[in-house]
Amino acid sequence: MLHRNRMRSPGLAAAATFVLGFMTTIALFFFTFELESDKANLDFRRRAESYIADVQQGLGDAIASLQAVNQLFAAVGEVSREEFHTFTLPLLQRQPYIEAFTYHRFVAATERKRFEAAMRRDFPGFRISEYKDRGVAPAGPRDMYLPTVYISPQENNEVRIGNDALFHPQRAAAAWRAVDSARPSATGIVQLLMADNPEPTFFVIMPLYRRDMPLGSPEERRRAMFGVTQAVFNSKNLVSKILGKEALSMPGIDISISTAVTPEDKHLAFQHHAEVENPDEPQPGFLRKVLEPPMLVGESFDVGGTVWHVQVSGSSSAFIYSHRGSLLVLLFGMLVTLYAANNRRAAANRERKIEQLVEQRTAELRLTSEDLQLRQSAIEASANAIIIVSARRPHFSIEYVNPAFEKISGYSAEDVIGKPFAPLARPGDDQTGVADLRAALHAGTQTHAIVSQTRRDGSQFWSDVYVAPVSIHSGEVSHFVITQYDITEMRRYQGELEFQANYDLLTGIANRNLLRDRVTQALTMAARHGELVCVAFMDLDRFKFVNDSMGHRAGDLVLKSIASRLKRAVRDTDTVARYGGDEFVLVLPESEDVTESAKVVQRVMQALARPVPVDGKDFFPTCSVGIAVYPTDGEDFETLLTHADIAMYSAKEKGRNNFQFYAPRMHERAAKRLRLEGDLRRALERQELTLYYQPQVDVNTGRVVGAETLIRWQHPELGLIPPSEFVALAEETGLIGAIGEWVLRTACTQAKKWEQAGLGKLRIAINLSARQFSQPNLLRTVQSTLAESGLDPSNLELEITESTVMVDVQHTIRTLHELKNIDVHLSIDDFGTGFSSLSYLKQFPIDVLKVDQSFVRDITTDADNAMIVMSVISLAHNLRLQVIAEGVETVEQFNYLKENKCDQVQGYYFSKPLPADKFERFLQQDLPAEA
Template identity: 50%
Template sequence: MPGCIAPSAPAAIASPMRRPPWRTREIRRASMSENTMPHNDADAARQARLISLGLYERSVEASANAMMITSAEAPEYAIEYVNPAFERITGYSAGEVIGRNCRFLQGDDQDQPGLQEIRRALAEQRATNVVLRNYRKDGTLFWNHLYVAPVEDTDGAVTHFVASQYDITEIKSYEMTLRHLATHDELTGLANRSLLNDHLRGAMARAERSGSQIWVVFLDLDRFKVFNDSLGHMAGDVFLMTIAQRLQASLRATDLVARLSSDEFALVLCEQPGHRLNFLLLERIANAVQQALQFDRKDFFLTCSMGVAIYPADGVDAEQLIERADMAMFQAKERGRNNYQFYTDAINQRALERMQIGSALRAAIEREEFVLHYQPQLDLDSGRVIGTEALIRWRHPEMGLVYPDRFIGIAEETGLIVAIGDWVLRTACQETKRLQGLGHPDLRVAVNLSARQFARSDLAHGIEAALQDSGLEPCCLEIEITESLMMHDVDGAIGSLRALKDLGVRLSIDDFGTGYSSLAYLKRFPIDNLKIDRSFVSDIVSGHEEAAIVSSIISLAHNLRLQVTAEGVETEEQLAYLRNRRCNKMQGYLFSKPVPAEMLPALLGACLPAPATAL
């Protein structure tokens, strides 16, 4: 029988038998009769039994389940009969197995609880059933639900065992799939949160015994939702599977990577004896993410933000460590993305504030607590105000006037930025139209779009609706999009920009010079204006490199027949430098800070001072 223990010397091999042993004995008894015709009731009964045995034999032969009969003689319990299904399922012929103990079906996999039960049942000559891992002649695994029953002779002595084998490989495979899905992410195959917690608890127990550290890293892909919304979920899935493979390849055997949500991953980095954890491992992970991603024969680039919490310094509970690594990751996001931060108590305080702001933002939309301030934009040739940039502010009932750097990032993370952005667009159009009616018919307004807004398929429709509802002419609305936002998906960005251009609105690239545009792409964008980031303008008088960058941007724009707006102009020297380089427009504290809409009329008639002698 499967798993029976036999002597080390090989057993004698009997000749192959197809007919079950008791069937042979019945036929032998029948041959002693003068003929097979029944002469009395006893003969009739014996004839009926022979017929019944013949039916049983044919049933066994035709069975789809593997069946075998073994001797009841210990310790070998040699096989005496196998049916055709046994040969088909196992790959062994009857001639190869008859006379052998069936332990060969388990190969080297002898450490199975079911084998112990089989041995006990054979020794006690009783029925049993177990599940075993068996192996075919070609070495492939199949799961076998084995039923064993003793066969007694007319005197009640057990002479044989009959066994039926049910191949339950598909059922077991399904069970293993369910168990795998319970602990692994279906898309990437990475560990899920449940397995992450189990692994982290085990790692902490080992680290406590050895006095070592563990780094828990919370990793979030920067602007992944923009890709997912603009390219579609198929591209998003391809990117996630690729990133998952790269993360696994960048880790060591003792580390773990898990997927927690759409674009969020957690890593458990364990300190190895003699090797301290260091920043190079984080750099390697970041570099792996930043490699080009291919979809539809095009290259795309992602970056990541990481937060790190350390065991035991930052916590001794698995969930707490993951939570604090998450807090540190948000700090990395707030510091410009594409970096990593370690957890500190200050980060914890900032996280609590972020939670409070996130909850209050939802109420702020309903209570209409937002207002727009406008910063004038001036033409440097005439010195006159030709437009404004709309900038959101939040009049919080307790915190007072809250500036966007404290809540825009949270609004993007929670998805509330879409509703807030729609409000900004509608309000800016309405208030600009009202100001035009006060004697400034050519006044323009510039409105920034968030990444989520820009990725929406109905973007052009929403802007068209805002223009129609307000009555503002399309040429009086300038849409500002950041340089880095467009470069994530150049072809998708071009399509969206062309749809906006068809409406008649003006298009501007905000914070130009801080991203990574190439001239090949820049000339394909249907834009009207480049805005020079304030970080370059602030040092154009004293900084040689900044001055060179500003001059280059102005020359580039003019060569591409674009206009240029300088942000953050605060001094007369900066203004003179920009005028001398033929910059078209400016905005900054030199003329005015952003002001509420009701204060604009007093500024719209003012002018810049006349140009001084060129530098």
């Protein structure tokens, strides 16, 4: 990957392209350069050779002209000066590079004078001369002279006439060489002795021989010689004219011509340097020097016995001119290279960006793919139903459902794909939620609604439906994601919670919360319409006994039954509420007067009074009712309820099973009761409770056989309080448990003391409350107390009221048997007031029936009561039970009981209940106790 990235580096790619392009360009450049060089060389060589040929030709032509002059002399013999001029002047015009043609005659020293004399005819003062000190002087003496006779053009050259050619060594040499060889002979470049401007000059000399003389050898030729013709050339002009302006203006071409008579005697005949095209141009650098190898063509040829060497060389200007193509190639190549490199870099950049983009997209796609898989899995795994519906297809048809949908609705994906979303498809569905969903789908907005739906099996379920619009590409909504939360359970639970918050779970009627609401509502309405509202507080009489002795299940049954009776007994507009335990509240709104409300309450009480069958036996519920009326007894819920409660206690105090309207005075009693309750809690520890004992007398012997223990409360402020004022309170508050144990312990201990004191074996009777009797630890408590006190169990009698034993007969039988098993005496108290049946009585392992004092009270005046007492005594005896009558106050009562075989009696007739010490004295003084 790293390697690939490196290859994709735009810089490297560009560099590689540049190097490749550069090398190609350089190769092309060199290739083109080579071609150009070859061509330039070729051109140069051709041109140079052409120049050399021209020079050679020109020199040849010049010599040919001289030969023509020489031929004139050969042909004519003696040539006059005019003929010479006539002949040579056209030649000079035609070949301007020839400076002059001359004719010279060999003049021996002997002939000098004659010759000079002859010449003076045309040229006065003529003398054979020579150059000396930049001037002309008569020639010095020598054997042979070769003076100029004719010179063409003569004008301006007359001074040269008579000049001895042999005076000049090079010319002399050339003259003798020409004579000896009979060929034209050229001097090398010589310096004209007379010329102000020392131009490079050379002479070509041709010999003239006398006719008809042998010329076979140099000697013969010397003998035949009489003169020479000579052409004077200005080599610079000569070459310039031969080559012409065109050649000499050729840039980059240097021409150099030198002549040499001998290799040592070499002179420059012509020198041409190419013109510098732009003198300001910098001099060629190293590269140019390397690239511009010198081009050189040189050739030597013979001109009249002189070696002419022509050398043509190429210069830089010729190079630049020649290598324009390769430079263009180089320039163009470099431009193309740079362009290509730049393009490559841009392309590499683009490639890299594309690759990066592709990699990024690939990574994104991978992530997206993983992300999609995760989301798909999440959707599949979701516990909630997820449905995707099309926003474009008609009826918002379903495109996808997840497994949770299938599980919740019972429909498979195949069932619903392509079909409309069910709640929307159900015609006539007037649920508000469905309407909201439809509206949201049509509007392309999100919403949430709770709707009821039908499962495949037809069952209903509730779902919280969320609709969210989704757009895949454009901003247009393409789909909706519908999420369904099955809230059936939650709603049920919510319903339950709401129900629990407002209704009593056991009975299903209103609880305190709802009661408060209903009362508050009723009060608001009543205040608006000037009506009354009655609040009736009902407390079941003796229900706690039912609950404690028969168990909670039985108690619950009773409460349910009571609640349904109450519901049925009132109007729909009335409220029946369970306030707690066995307390119920009736709210009777829109009452016009209290009499009407009182009638309703009475009707309710009657409805309640019917027996409730519980575990095969009938419970006869009664209730005590307190009524508070709005606005007289209070204007708010709390006040009305408190006052109704107080009135209810008043009803209880009035013997239960009645109703009382609240009266302000009740308040005091209620307050007292409250205070008593508080004081009673502390009474035990403050030792304010005390026991009184009432003697029980054997009817036949008249002796005290036992004592009933009756509790008293020595209140520090209220004085002695009878049990009727606090035992019920102790029952209701549960204090009876501790108080009962204290009574049992104190009484047993007291009886043992009396026994130990020699007052005889008295049987101590103790009242057991219903709550005590129903307590599971009763047997253990009795056993331990007997053990602690040391009292013989047979000396302990436990009194249980008839109503208590009848609450739960099975429990009674079981408990009584347990107590009987430990040899404790058992008696049924208040017999005749309850609803005992004979069959039950037979099952109870009891010893004594205690006739309630209400029967005894009228025994002598009320035949019915007398009859009842007689029946009870008879019944008891039949069951081998003893009978004790309580509340015996008169001798008549005693006698009647005695006549009717009552076994024992108890009452004020013998003694009121006495404190222990008094009872002890009573035993000692009034009746001798049975030893």
